[in-house]
Amino acid sequence: MINQLISKIQLVDKFSGEDIDLISKYLTEDSIAKNDHFLNFGEISRHVAFIGTGLAMHYRLHDGVEIPVDFTPEGEWLAYLSSFSQGTPSDMGIKALEDMRILKLSATNMQLLFQAQPKFMALRSFYTELSFMSHAQHSADLAMLNGKERYARFMKEKPHLINRIPQYYIAAYLGIKPQSLSRIRKESQS
């Protein structure tokens, strides 16, 4: 799993063997069973994690219904910055849609890592911006595209996820009714 992480971060910046030893020291392996939470509502987020295998979902609750806000698969970083950075109780849940294996980095270890090698701060900016942009794009899509266009965008951006996420979550994520999604899917296949 650490090799996966290394090959990803080497795309962002050049890190030496010493740097890699350093970050490896601060990471902890962990696993999350399907449907278990990485972060619960009301909990303060103390970790970010690199996903080795599996798939996670950020979601909010609206009238008791789970509304997905983001899906994060293997090879990406999982975090809820609002709670992690500010130390506030989470107004969002993060749960595993599949069994997951992760490398966790605690807030404390992140600070130690940044002190030891400030270069790693560039990773934090990089991944935050990436997540920000994807989030902004999704908001713009919800505001400006119709249901069919939103589905087309999802198919284009995340084709590898379409069969790993239950239909009702995809519909809620795209802000369309499950029956509309079925219709759109049928039309797009014909």
Next chain:
Amino acid sequence: MINQLISKIQLVDKFSGEDIDLISKYLTEDSIAKNDHFLNFGEISRHVAFIGTGLAMHYRLHDGVEIPVDFTPEGEWLAYLSSFSQGTPSDMGIKALEDMRILKLSATNMQLLFQAQPKFMALRSFYTELSFMSHAQHSADLAMLNGKERYARFMKEKPHLINRIPQYYIAAYLGIKPQSLSRIRKESQS
């Protein structure tokens, strides 16, 4: 203007006199007249800026109508990260709603600054996360609150901006019709 900036960044991290001299060297004073653009559609963003005075608006165009995405007043940083980080043509405009005085930092100078003092990278993360969280909150508000609640949230979060932004922009930002906004405002005053 530089003193404004210094007092803001000292809240994020401790910077020495030497650090302050360093960042001062890389900043350029500039001004933008009301209704002029900091960033145009199709342009590649080459700068971020600290706002000394004035107010800017990020907006998208939808069927020729300007849809505000964000408002940034004095004391805050102005950027469009998607274009700035990726070097892609902007799909968003940023224009001045009031005459503005700014301190600009170019992409090149930002890199030089980070090389000279990596500590400044923490600012980039900090401001990106702040902006991310505010954006995520606005998206969640649009998805989950009704018009009246959205207005109440805006009043609570940005009371100092309510009389500086034209009504039709506030309505479009909140995703409600201008006539609904008028009604909501009257109700909330009575």
